[in-house]
Amino acid sequence: MFHIQFNMIFVFNKPVYSMYRGVILILFLQTFSINSTIGQDYKVVTIGFYNFESLFDTINTPGVKDTEFTPQGNKNWDSKKYRKKISNLAYVISKIGTDFNTEGAGILGVAEIENKQVLEDVINHKNLKDRDFGIVHEDSKDRRGIDVALIYKKKIFAVESHKMFKLELEDITEDYTTRDIMLVTGMLDSEKIHILVNHWPSRIGGKSTTEKRRITGAKICKEIVDSIRHADGEAKVLIVGDFNDNPNNKSISVFLKGKSQKSRVKNDETYNPMMEMFRKGQGTNAYRDTWSTFDQILVTPELVHNKEGFHFHEAYIFKKKFMKVLSGRFKDYPKRSFIGDEFKGGYSDHFPVYVHLLKATDQN
Numbered sequence: 001m002f003h004i005q006f007n008m009i010f011v012f013n014k015p016v017y018s019m020y021r022g023v024i025l026i027l028f029l030q031t032f033s034i035n036s037t038i039g040q041d042y043k044v045v046t047i048g049f050y051n052f053e054s055l056f057d058t059i060n061t062p063g064v065k066d067t068e069f070t071p072q073g074n075k076n077w078d079s080k081k082y083r084k085k086i087s088n089l090a091y092v093i094s095k096i097g098t099d100f101n102t103e104g105a106g107i108l109g110v111a112e113i114e115n116k117q118v119l120e121d122v123i124n125h126k127n128l129k130d131r132d133f134g135i136v137h138e139d140s141k142d143r144r145g146i147d148v149a150l151i152y153k154k155k156i157f158a159v160e161s162h163k164m165f166k167l168e169l170e171d172i173t174e175d176y177t178t179r180d181i182m183l184v185t186g187m188l189d190s191e192k193i194h195i196l197v198n199h200w201p202s203r204i205g206g207k208s209t210t211e212k213r214r215i216t217g218a219k220i221c222k223e224i225v226d227s228i229r230h231a232d233g234e235a236k237v238l239i240v241g242d243f244n245d246n247p248n249n250k251s252i253s254v255f256l257k258g259k260s261q262k263s264r265v266k267n268d269e270t271y272n273p274m275m276e277m278f279r280k281g282q283g284t285n286a287y288r289d290t291w292s293t294f295d296q297i298l299v300t301p302e303l304v305h306n307k308e309g310f311h312f313h314e315a316y317i318f319k320k321k322f323m324k325v326l327s328g329r330f331k332d333y334p335k336r337s338f339i340g341d342e343f344k345g346g347y348s349d350h351f352p353v354y355v356h357l358l359k360a361t362d363q364n
Helices: 014-037 079-095 116-123 207-231 250-255 274-279
Strands: 042-055 105-113 133-137 147-153 157-165 181-188 191-199 237-242 285-287 290-292 295-299 311-317 353-360
Touching: 042 079, 042 116, 042 191, 042 237, 042 295, 079 116, 105 116, 105 191, 105 237, 116 133, 116 147, 133 157, 147 157, 147 181, 147 191, 181 207, 191 207, 207 237, 207 250, 274 295, 274 311, 295 311, 295 353
Parallel strands: 042 105, 191 237
Antiparallel strands: 042 353, 105 147, 133 147, 157 181, 181 191, 237 295, 285 290, 311 353
């Protein structure tokens, strides 16, 4: 059974109708294609990633550089602002992946959280509480105390194990630590999948100067993926994160072997659907009048070539009107929480990304 949506357009001027007839037909066919694929013949799972932009509690934690996110700090970070931030993030998550009558985010990698408690506050918010999310999290040694984590709907994903991988950065001589890479393995509707959650070192200090650090992250990810696929030649792996690099940078295109054409993805490569978006100027974050696509989801060949079980369908950047700056110089930029030390009451300085995985219902 197909779900077809079609909005009738009435045009009374015949030449105008003729001019736009082809456009109307194309829109109809695109809608038909989407909804005929994601219909009752398929089970749909949404997997995404979202950088929360500095979700800190209001408590000064010893040994962590979080003083600015306290009531006494430069940002005057208090309970009222914290609750607003929690509410905003929960609302965004509640909407991710619901565009095509699906159930929304089933699995979501996240970055820039201070600890497990702040994530518990997000998933227990009234906008998400009925989703019954579980959490995978471990504190990292990051100097600011920010971590990566994974939330998941318990009814669709059963976590079997997780492991943290430390980024050993050879070009750093000082006491520098950054976020770990998280590997989570579990059963997605009785099918094993592996998810790597990343937040690679930033470009502070210069893109070229810091490039080696992100290449290190890419090498570690590739080693993990190769190890998984060596043990199981049919393994399905998703690599999600804020990579602080674009799809065409060396870390992603060379060392993770992220390719833009899924039909040509070879056995030791990955498919990166964000590459085409990047080429079209569709970014997830903006800085100094330039869009970047730092937030990405890459998948191994088994998710694009093997139609048995869950397989990749499409990738998206989630950027609704309510999440954007609506006017001025920064129109359409992400509506962020802070500009400098001033709280703006927004959502994040990044847009989330997500993919739909499909599984034919007759395979159950």
